[in-house]
Amino acid sequence: RAKLAGRDAIRFFDPQMQAEVSRRAELDAGLWQALERQQFVLHYQPQILADGRVVAVEALVRWCHPERGMISPAEFIPLAEENGVIVPLGRWVLESACVQLAHWASDSARAELAIAVNVSARQFRHEHFVDELIEILGRTGAPPSRLEIELTESALLDDVESVVAKMDAMKAMGVRFSLDDFGTGYSSLAYLKRLPLDRLKIDKGFVCDILVDPNDAVIARMIIVLAENLGLQVLAEGVETEAQREFLVQQGCNAYQGYLFSRPLPVAELEAYFDRQQQV
Numbered sequence: 455r456a457k458l459a460g461r462d463a464i465r466f467f468d469p470q471m472q473a474e475v476s477r478r479a480e481l482d483a484g485l486w487q488a489l490e491r492q493q494f495v496l497h498y499q500p501q502i503l504a505d506g507r508v509v510a511v512e513a514l515v516r517w518c519h520p521e522r523g524m525i526s527p528a529e530f531i532p533l534a535e536e537n538g539v540i541v542p543l544g545r546w547v548l549e550s551a552c553v554q555l556a557h558w559a560s561d562s563a564r565a566e567l568a569i570a571v572n573v574s575a576r577q578f579r580h581e582h583f584v585d586e587l588i589e590i591l592g593r594t595g596a597p598p599s600r601l602e603i604e605l606t607e608s609a610l611l612d613d614v615e616s617v618v619a620k621m622d623a624m625k626a627m628g629v630r631f632s633l634d635d636f637g638t639g640y641s642s643l644a645y646l647k648r649l650p651l652d653r654l655k656i657d658k659g660f661v662c663d664i665l666v667d668p669n670d671a672v673i674a675r676m677i678i679v680l681a682e683n684l685g686l687q688v689l690a691e692g693v694e695t696e697a698q699r700e701f702l703v704q705q706g707c708n709a710y711q712g713y714l715f716s717r718p719l720p721v722a723e724l725e726a727y728f729d730r731q732q733q734v
């Protein structure tokens with residue numbers, strides 16, 4: 455017992471862990487300032503339909519830190535959710551994506567492109583979320599029917615009536631909804647059925663071993679069948695190999711996203727990628 459406690463004590467002072475703790479504290483404290491100093495940028499990852507067309511991209515935020523370089527949202531979004539920066543940061547993401555949408559909408563070669571934006575639970579629950587979205591759409595002139603909002607199950611775990619009312623208000627304008635990271639949360643199927651969703655996104659955690667882990671293959675197939683039966687589209691994220699894509703096509707998946715097609719790209723590179731796809 456004493457030995458165990460001793461080992462834990464040593465681990466607590468592990469220098470690598472100390473470095474991680476202080477890095478996290480530093481990033482946490484730096485988030486507000488980063489927003490003021492405009493250190494965030496959106497990259498866009500193409501979403502590919504079964505016929506190979508690109509009709510939408512997912513906006514993924516990055517933090518261009520002056521000393522630490524590009525920081526992944528996987529690292530700072532959880533901090534932003536905890537300390538509340540996610541609300542103004544999420545508003546900035548929505549606004550930037552809508553400015554981009556309006557820009558593409560006025561460019562005949564790219565007018566069809568839609569943008570999917572991640573909205574975190576805390577942001578979605580915020581009392582002014584819907585009003586602010588309406589205001590942003592109006593001010594930027596972005597076509598609402600080209601905006602898709604990606605929610606996770608945690609965002610939807612409020613009382614179902616208020617969630618549905620919020621979603622309906624946005625759907626009335628033409629906004630679409632995806633359920634991100636599907637299969638990793640705890641929502642019941644009965645609950646899911648009541649939400650006005652358009653699409654399920656199969657979490658990349660199931661896609662990565664889909665060819666080697668029979669359980670993952672079964673789960674992915676189940677999600678595809680479920681989507682079909684609920685009249686929803688289904689997109690697989692994290693597709694890295696042609697063999698994974700092929701397997702998912704055979705199961706009836708409608709859309710794909712992953713390094714096999716493209717990494718998330720800065721806007722100019724995304725436009726070049728899209729223009730190349732249009733030519734083939």
Ligand code: C2E
Pocket residue numbers: 499513514515526527528531544547572573574604634635658691692693694711712713714718
């Ligand atoms: P997500 O929404 O599930 O986004 C998909 C993540 O998978 C992205 O990571 C993307 O770069 C990565 N990815 C795409 N294709 C592949 C692949 O083939 N293999 C692998 N291993 N990964 C792939 P990223 O950009 O690091 O974002 C991580 C998460 O951070 C997102 O997961 C999302 O939950 C959150 N996030 C990103 N941007 C925003 C944002 O603007 N607002 C909010 N609230 N959350 C965001």
Ligand code: MG
Pocket residue numbers: 512572604634
């Ligand atoms: Mg997403």
Ligand code: MG
Pocket residue numbers: 634635655657658691
């Ligand atoms: Mg996801």
Ligand code: MG
Pocket residue numbers: 635
């Ligand atoms: Mg994720």
